[in-house]
Amino acid sequence: MSAIDKPITIHQPKRLEVGAGASARLGSWAAGVERSLVIADQHTASYADALELPGNVTIFADVTPEPDTSVLERAIAFARECRPDLVVGLGGGSVMDIAKLVAALWDGEQALKDVAGPNRVQGRRTLLAQVATTAGTGSEAGIRALVTDPDSKSKIAVESPYLLADFAVLDPVLTYSVPPAVTAANGIDAMAHCVEAFTNINAHDLIDGYARMGMSLIGKYLPRAVADGQDTEARAGMMLASYYGGICLGPVNTAAGHALAYPLGTRLSLPHGLSNAIIFPHVLAFNESVHSEKTREIAGALGLHFDGSAGSLFDSAYAFCRDLGVEMQLAKHGAQEEDLSTWAEEAHGIRRLMDNNPRDMTVDDVLAIYRAAL
Known part of the structure; x- marks a missing residue:
């Protein structure tokens, strides 16, 4: 079998907005959403207003570079308090990966250990948007999320179509400040x-x-x-x-x-x-x-x-x-x-x-x- 006739499946976000100022289009798409949770880091949290989100907006800005399971646990606990209709990843790959997992896990019975590996996530009921602020990981396009195990120092990989964004944004203006x-x-x-x-x-x-x-x-x-x-x-x-x-x-x-x-x-x-x-x-x-x-x-x-x-x-x-x-x-x-x-x-x-x-x-x-x- 050659490379061209091998079976293949491609997943892409349901909607992709590209171009300078594209981040502002998220708000109109999210019309009717009452509660949004923005997952960010300490720097990217400052871009939240540019998204023009409706309703009550809460920000979890504690995502660290190469986040470990404790960061995910805190983010999930935070989500369970604010009970979002929409989770938004606003940042680089680490932020977007945490957002994927929060959206899939916060309101269900599965924990990270239950979904590690391919196709073990049972579903997702919360809308997910990804707004990239760096140009590197491409996490906004994908169905994988990685979190570090603090004990083994290895990556825990989760892969599922349920981690795919409903709405993704590539706004070059948000990358201006990247050194x-x-x-x-x-x-x-x-x-x-x-x-x-x-x-x-x-x-x-x-x-x-x-x-x-x-x-x-x-x-x-x-x-x-x-x-x-x-x-x-x-x-x-x-x-x-x-x-x-x-x-x-x-x-x-x-x-x-x-x-x-x-x-x-x-x-x-x-x-x-x-x-x-x-x-x-x-x-x-x-x-x-x-x-x-x-x-x-x-x-x-x-x-x-x-x-x-x-x-x-x-x-x-x-x-x-x-x-x-x-x-x-x-x-x-x-x-x-x-x-x-x-x-x-x-x-x-x-x-x-x-x-x-x-x-x-x-x-x-x-x-x-x-x-x-x-």
Whole structure:
């Protein structure tokens, strides 16, 4: 069976609003809603008024980067007090993931342990809107939510069509204040979503199309968005790229790159985008030998120098990330040599992603990448 005739299912939000000022359209869509709960972080809570929501609006602004189960528990308890008709995720991927789970769980009998894994959520009765304030995760497009287990430091993944937004917004104005280094890391995360789906063993021609569009937009607009945060065209281009990357995650998902990034987030408390940016050139070069044609496409879209060797690809991809302002050395983020073996075991154990990689990666391979990134 070729990639084009494999069965595939794509889920997308029921309604998507795109463009400068699009966030204000949420209010008219939500006409008749009496109680709204906005899930945010301390920064994005300030955008709540721009949504022009009707009725009584309550804000839970305690979502942290890489939130653990305690954050979700507090958010669910908060929701049970205000009993919302509508839950709105207003933020980046962490905020939107918490919003998905709150909307699905606050008024039912299921707990997180009951829904971990694929297709275990029994239903959702509360409306869900997602308003992205970063361009990276593409969480507004998807049916997955991730929360960190504070004991194991591993990610708990929930996947269900019931986590899909009824209404999603890509408003580039809400990303103006994202700092250059964060813009760069988030953009590389979106790039990793597209690249890892494009080179995945589960790759599909339909998803390849979204990946190509995403990579092309990132190559064109990410340097501009980093250089000028109020370049509305560049910000809009990056939000579209992030959305396309989110679509790639649904039926195909990521692979080794994200598996290696997760321990960096849970162990070093690095933002998800930064973790992926550090890992990206290493895994791209590792997989080159089994996907040379697609690698040439990736290099062309991003403007990378690639002479057919993994070394040239790595050097160019590393420079691409570094020149955008990403600190690429793990040691500068607090990593130590003695930690790497444990992290390698953890990353290698994330089989839901590792098993998607086009080239088998051993624990020693993972450790070698971590050491090279140190």
